[in-house]
Amino acid sequence: MDKKVLIVEDEDRMREITADYFKASGFQVFEAEDGKKAMEIFQKNELDAVILDIMIPKIDGWSVCKRIRKESDIPIIMLTARSDEDDKLMGFELGADEYVTKPFSPKVLVARVKTFLKRIEGNIRNDKQIIDMKGIEINKQSHIVKVNSEVIDLSPKEYQLLCYMMENKGIVLSRENILNKVWGYDYFGDSRVVDTHIKKLRKKLGDKSECICTVIRVGYKFEVNNEK
Known part of the structure; x- marks a missing residue:
């Protein structure tokens, strides 16, 4: 290996x-x-x-x-x-x-x-597609994330979480969905780890944190209003 x-x-x-x-x-x-x-x-x-x-x-x-x-x-x-x-x-x-x-x-x-x-x-090996929504840009080839054209540092889990949410824009994602996709089906820890990572991710996204919406008693969704 x-x-x-x-x-x-x-x-x-x-x-x-x-x-x-x-x-x-x-x-x-x-x-x-x-x-x-x-x-x-x-x-x-x-x-x-x-x-x-x-x-x-x-x-x-x-x-x-x-x-x-x-x-x-x-x-x-x-x-x-x-x-x-x-x-x-x-x-x-x-x-x-x-x-x-x-x-x-x-x-x-x-x-x-x-x-x-x-x-x-x-x-990292995913296609060369660049996801760009309301100033949040993910280059899936280089693994680089930018907010308002400024590079931000994300942990592997934060990166995977943001990718998953942006690729499913507008879809409500339960904590279980997020755990299975980002942490894997073999993860048996506390689901609150999702909330912890969402909190950290929002902080790093700065004024774009509003794109991650909380859906009470369900989970989260990535939402873009007035998308250009």
């Missing part, structure tokens, strides 16, 4: 086992036992994904996630020994793309990462 993944985990045995599974699947694996080393590896390498434990020394996982997200939109999958919903929502607010609770199956984790990367590549 020739993809580079960084595994950040302070439990040596867990990190080694997880790394072995990724190596067996063709990944080039980088390992870090603390947040400081994780950031050093991130700065020196072009990674495709990060597996990030929250409770790590020197720099905690949340801080590492926040720092990485400021510089890159690579997929970040966070690991935690806790199942607290507030922890998960915090991770998504900081830019995490997936959340896995310990104990977990390394084999399943590898499969989820593969599926996630294929989904992203599928979006």
